[in-house]
Amino acid sequence: MTIDSAAMRSNIVGLALIAPLVIFLAFTFLVPLGRMLVLSVSDTELAAIMPRSVIALASWDGETLPDEEAFAAVAADLAAAREDRTAGTAARRLGYASAEWRTVLSSTARSLPDDASSITNWQDTLVSIEPAWGQAKIWHALAEARGPFTDIHVLTALGMDGGPDSGLYVNVLVRTFVIAISATAICLLLAMPAAYLLSSVSGPLAGLLMLTLLLPLWTSVLVRSTSWLVILQKNGILNQILMALRITNAPLDLIYNRTGVLIALTHVLLPYAVLPLYAAMKSLPKSQMQASRSLGGGPLSGFFRVYLPQVLPGLSAGGLMVFILALGYYITPLLLGGQGDQMLPFYIAYNTLQALNWGLAASLAGGLLIVTVILYLLYVRLVGVERVRV
Amino acid sequence: MFDSMKFWTVLTRLAGILVLLFLLLPLFAIIPLAFNAGSIVSYPMTGLSTRWFEAVVSTPRWLNSIGNSMIVAAATVALSVPLGTAAALGLDRLHFAGKSVVMAILISPMIVPVIITAVGVYFFFAPMGLANSLLGLILAHSAIAVPYVLVSVNAVASQRDRRLERAGSSLGATPFVVFRTITMPLILPGIVSGAIFAFAASFDEVVIAMMITGPDQKTLPRELLSGTRENLDPSVLAVATIIIAISAGLLVALNLVGAKRKVAG
Numbered sequence: 001m002t003i004d005s006a007a008m009r010s011n012i013v014g015l016a017l018i019a020p021l022v023i024f025l026a027f028t029f030l031v032p033l034g035r036m037l038v039l040s041v042s043d044t045e046l047a048a049i050m051p052r053s054v055i056a057l058a059s060w061d062g063e064t065l066p067d068e069e070a071f072a073a074v075a076a077d078l079a080a081a082r083e084d085r086t087a088g089t090a091a092r093r094l095g096y097a098s099a100e101w102r103t104v105l106s107s108t109a110r111s112l113p114d115d116a117s118s119i120t121n122w123q124d125t126l127v128s129i130e131p132a133w134g135q136a137k138i139w140h141a142l143a144e145a146r147g148p149f150t151d152i153h154v155l156t157a158l159g160m161d162g163g164p165d166s167g168l169y170v171n172v173l174v175r176t177f178v179i180a181i182s183a184t185a186i187c188l189l190l191a192m193p194a195a196y197l198l199s200s201v202s203g204p205l206a207g208l209l210m211l212t213l214l215l216p217l218w219t220s221v222l223v224r225s226t227s228w229l230v231i232l233q234k235n236g237i238l239n240q241i242l243m244a245l246r247i248t249n250a251p252l253d254l255i256y257n258r259t260g261v262l263i264a265l266t267h268v269l270l271p272y273a274v275l276p277l278y279a280a281m282k283s284l285p286k287s288q289m290q291a292s293r294s295l296g297g298g299p300l301s302g303f304f305r306v307y308l309p310q311v312l313p314g315l316s317a318g319g320l321m322v323f324i325l326a327l328g329y330y331i332t333p334l335l336l337g338g339q340g341d342q343m344l345p346f347y348i349a350y351n352t353l354q355a356l357n358w359g360l361a362a363s364l365a366g367g368l369l370i371v372t373v374i375l376y377l378l379y380v381r382l383v384g385v386e387r388v389r390v
Numbered sequence: 391m392f393d394s395m396k397f398w399t400v401l402t403r404l405a406g407i408l409v410l411l412f413l414l415l416p417l418f419a420i421i422p423l424a425f426n427a428g429s430i431v432s433y434p435m436t437g438l439s440t441r442w443f444e445a446v447v448s449t450p451r452w453l454n455s456i457g458n459s460m461i462v463a464a465a466t467v468a469l470s471v472p473l474g475t476a477a478a479l480g481l482d483r484l485h486f487a488g489k490s491v492v493m494a495i496l497i498s499p500m501i502v503p504v505i506i507t508a509v510g511v512y513f514f515f516a517p518m519g520l521a522n523s524l525l526g527l528i529l530a531h532s533a534i535a536v537p538y539v540l541v542s543v544n545a546v547a548s549q550r551d552r553r554l555e556r557a558g559s560s561l562g563a564t565p566f567v568v569f570r571t572i573t574m575p576l577i578l579p580g581i582v583s584g585a586i587f588a589f590a591a592s593f594d595e596v597v598i599a600m601m602i603t604g605p606d607q608k609t610l611p612r613e614l615l616s617g618t619r620e621n622l623d624p625s626v627l628a629v630a631t632i633i634i635a636i637s638a639g640l641l642v643a644l645n646l647v648g649a650k651r652k653v654a655g
Contacts, residue, residue, distance in 0.1 A: 007485050010483045010484075010485060011483070011484055011485060011486060013480070013483055014479075014480040014481065014482070014483030014484040015480065015484070016480070017476045017477060017479055017480025017483070018476070018477045018480035018481065018484075018492065018496070019480075020473055020476060020477075021473045021474065021476065021477035021496060021536060021540075022477075022496075024469075024473055024532070024533070024536070025495075025496065025499065025533060025536070027529075028511065028529045028530060028532065028533035029498075029499050029507065029510075029511075029533040030495075031514065032507075032510035032511050032513065032514035032515075033502070033506065033507070033510045035510065035513060035514055036506075036509060036510040036513055036514075039513060190409045190412070191409075193402050193403070193405035193406035193408075193409055194406045194409040194410055194413075195406075196402050196403075196406055197402070197403050197406025197407065197409075197410070198406070200403070209410060211641075212410045212411075212413055212414045213410070213413060214641060215414065215417060215637075215638065215641060216413045216414065216416075216417060218590065218637045218638070218640065218641045219417055219633075219634055219637045219638075220593075220594035220596075220611060220633055220637065221594070221596075222594070222596050222611050222614055222615060222618075223614070223630045223633050223634060223637075224416060224417070225618075226420070226614065226618045226622075226626070226627075226630050227416045227417065227419055227420045227630065228416060229618065229622070230419065230420050230423065230431050230432070230622075230627070231416055231419050231420075233431075233432065235432045236432055237419060237432070237433050240432075240433060267412070267413065267416060270409070270412075270413060271413070293395065298394065299394055299395050299397075299398040299399075300398075303398075324501065327503065328502075328503020328504065328505060328506070329503075330503075330504070330505045330597055331596060331597065331615070334619075335618060335619065345503060345505035348505050348506070348509055349505060349508075349509070349597075349600075349601070352509050352512060352513075352601070353601070358513060361509055362509070362513070365505070365506045365509050365510070368503060368505075368506060369502065369503075369506050372501065372502060372503060372506075373498075373502075376494075376498065376501045377494075380490070380494050385490045385493045385494050385497070386493075386544075388494075388497060388500070388501065388541075
């Protein structure tokens with residue numbers, strides 16, 4: 001057997017061993033995420049409930065009012081939807097473009113006559129129920145919502161839809177980045193002395209100090225957030241200490257605002273900044289700072305000109321990882337933040353579970369996914385895949 | 391004479407100690423309150439009592455969620471350990487340029503924000519009837535747990551002495567015998583620590599649990615989240631204390647295996 005064919009055999013066995021995991025992750029992770037991305041641009045809700053209208057509008061010129069056939073189709077679809085109790089779903093979908101259409105559609109579905117056999121002119125009937133049917137605008141909304149693809153959710157996520165909440169998600173995106181960058185900056189600042197302390201001790205004390213880093217990392221984020229909620233509340237221990245020390249006379253508002261989110265988020269993320277920095281500092285010979293000193297460098301110039309440049313890779317690896325993780329936290333802002341401190345993940349969950357706007361949820365999640373993947377690839381490229389550890 | 395070097399060293403170390411205290415103290419701040427005799431979740435305590443722990447173990451809601459969490463975490467370990475171990479050994483045998491890409495994809499569930507995985511799995515599982523089931527939760531938890539197994543086993547496997555396996559084969563052992571008697575014992579610490587990581591990943595997870603469980607499948611973190619948001623009383627802190635104790639136990643177990651958390655960086 002030649003070396004090449006041995007390597008080939010090894011590759012084949014290797015791939016066969018990986019295959020079960022690939023298949024498993026395809027079913028539980030990769031395909032669901034792919035489907036989610038498709039969902040963010042797909043638009044099948046309305047077409048499923050109002051198939052006749054979609055067909056009738058296919059030949060509409062878009063300028064004048066559609067013909068009687070289209071009015072009859074809308075009436076027939078809405079009557080059927082009323083039977084099937086799906087009118088609300090169609091109304092909700094049409095409401096994405098403008099809340100007004102949601103009302104028009106539901107009230108039309110509600111007010112259609114039970115006996116349709118006597119009606120000869122559907123245009124007059126619909127316009128008499130809701131005058132909006134006499135204008136081209138709602139017909140445009142219907143035509144745009146006929147699917148199978150739409151850009152409405154992506155545009156809403158980017159604040160470019162011109163709809164009622166336009167700009168809401170731009171604010172959320174900016175806020176998410178601001179919170180993530182603030183948390184990263186605080187983490188890096190705090191990580192410096194902590195990593196330095198860890199790297200400068202040895203023996204059993206080093207193990208003990210390492211434990212203070214690992215125990216929080218091992219404790220669930222939810223438990224730590226709950227803990228901060230108790231500590232930072234109005235009559236919590238921190239306010240009691242601050243008042244006992246006469247630093248403040250009245251209790252400070254430390255939760256349900258940005259302060260609480262940043263404190264707890266920093267606590268959750270700090271170990272990820274300390275660990276790579278510690279590794280970088282540990283590998284640095286002590287003699288370098290002594291050399292810098294013997295050459296006349298002061299402590300600050302030694303730090304900035306000798307120490308910092310060499311631990312910079314560890315610092316940036318930690319900073320990048322903290323930033324990536326910070327973008328995705330849901331529980332910590334949920335428990336400690338106010339309404340103005342909720343990040344992108346909150347709105348993904350909100351649109352999935354409460355607003356039931358799955359397309360928008362998928363668009364927001366897709367955007368976060370793309371940003372995360374790009375930063376992850378950057379991390380893999382700069383730091384190496386073998387050093388990814390969360 | 392004022393020694394500025396010494397001044398800076400002391401100052402930095404002091405700052406370092408403060409930062410480590412900032413990391414550690416919040417974990418302990420709530421533990422005494424779980425033993426509070428009164429029903430307020432703030433200091434000063436009105437007396438010592440284990441009544442809140444008794445309340446937890448006599449409340450069906452908490453007991454049910456502890457049971458669910460244990461079932462899901464155990465099943466997650468059972469599913470992710472074989473899959474992750476096989477894949478780690480498979481990666482070890484690969485010799486081509488795209489190897490790190492394969493690795494990056496296989497461990498990506500660890501990096502992708504859980505909320506995204508949760509939503510993706512929810513959209514995907516709901517039509518199949520897997521959304522309100524423990525099975526759905528087990529599958530999703532296994533997806534996020536398997537990278538930990540992969541990384542743990544991979545770290546140990548890449549350090550092992552391959553000559554032992556070659557010696558075994560050259561002495562006539564079949565590949566299966568080589569695996570069972572040589573490879574397996576060598577990588578066992580990696581497998582065990584991977585299993586601990588996988589258990590912890592599932593046991594602590596709350597976002598997917600929130601998305602895809604119905605009232606009957608609530609896990610311990612899911613109930614803890616409800617308790618924290620809706621009715622924060624000392625029994626919630628008792629549950630948090632139990633979780634801290636279990637996490638600490640897992641960390642001790644991990645240290646006993648000897649495969650300490652590989653330091654990133």
